[in-house]
Amino acid sequence: MNFTPTELERYSRQIQLPGFGEEGQKRLKDSTAVVTGVGGLGGTVALYLAVAGVGKIILVRGGELRLDDLNRQILMTNSWVGQPRVYKARETLLNINPDIEVEAVNEFVTADNIDALVQQADIAFDCAFDFKERTLLNNACVRWGVPMVEAAMSGMDAYLTTIIPGETPCLSCIFPETPEWDRWGFGVLGAVSGSLACLAALEGIKLLTGLGEPLTGQLLTMELGTATFAKRRPYHDPNCPVCGNFTKQRLSGYVTNKKVGVRSQESGVRS
Template identity: 75%
Template sequence: MLTPEELEHYSRQIQLPRFGEEAQRQLKSSTALVTGVGGLGGTAALYLAVAGIGRLILVRGGDLRLDDMNRQILMTYDWIGRPRVLKAKETLQQINPNIEVEAVCEYVTPENVDALVQASDIALDCPHNFEERDLLNAACVRWGKPMVEAAMNGMEAYLTTFLPGETGCLTCLFPEKPEWDRRAFGVLGAVPGTLACLTALEAIKVLTGFETPLYSQLLTMDLARLEFAKRRTYRDPECPVCGESKLPKAPKATMHSAIRHPANLAYRSRTQSL
């Protein structure tokens, strides 16, 4: 049930065709897990908070650094050297005191990932390393939870959504995980910010049924040239993560085309241009 205050608070989005009060109630009853609460995950969490998500679980280890401040809009200068996820919680609850925010001052690990995913309705995969991404992907497959996958490097970014039982998974899409230094590439804050807005929108679509998420589609973005493209993605029937689930086999027409990795390395992915 939405209170009179909430009806006024969210009135502008409730006015959207096909959104309405029902979608708002769905958001209020939902929990989103956001991993990697930085320029990407933190900004996505912000837009989920202002949209009226019921509960956010923020997961990120480590303290705020000075070189984080060009993109992490939930942070303040006086917080440098302190756990960033605690500041993210504080800022989000100031912006929207009607939502619940849980801060987990840890990285995603084999020990905590299952409990985190089980406590959530959707996961936003935004950490800065492939180890955490792979752990979250496998847990979402195990527990049947949708995962919005977002990553960027320099001026390039990609976005897709995985739904266990309906689509492939992260390992199907990116079977090869290159080594990379998470601080070896430059970041202009508006790039993760742009991707974060789309990531939050994707999560809202999944949770509410409003419009169509990027199921079995990979959106790639070259923000230097403002060029966007979609590629169809397929499940790998021999995927070590989701291959044993009851999913349809990949079509024979599947193409393996090389696209740019967010680590700025060429790799093979299971995609086809749309």
């Protein structure tokens, strides 16, 4: 897929990066990312994927914009309060970068829609507000062999990891018991969700292009009140009910082609 002169100019500064170049840009252009949750975390992830040139972004989030969302949801405007947020997010992203495709799905993640969403994607970003949606996305990513960037925050604390089915612990390994999660039960500072979102978007870009070293098999924990960061290695449970039977052989295409979004041969969809 060739670049237009506009695209070459738009992405010229990142194409200059050692180890990135036009090949890295092509990988972004050829990729589809699904982002669940389009709030202070997911919306900012989507913004940085869009300006980097990810070819298609699928935004998944039901519900309307609230006034108390506006301290952190940078794709929104005051005039949009009370309306479905994903449509405004799509409009904003396309105004910033009309060279990409953005699909707005005005639904919450459910058992009925998640497989169809994940099967379209080369990478998923887990930015949902509760663990019910996070669990559904994790399980679908494992089923279809789709890498997932997992990011979450509470107050001034945050964590981030990159999950590759068959190679790293999945969300079920990291949290074998679903944590209690009250989306109204903690304060949110926009700069905290934005900081985590930038790191999450960077993880995805690294994984899609081969730039740098992603957090595969590592959990980055952050206490942003004191700027304390630590890397930990979560347990990869061989008996995990979600990923325990997912073998490395099913990701051989990822290793040989360095192409994110490998599907199992049984799925009958593209690799």
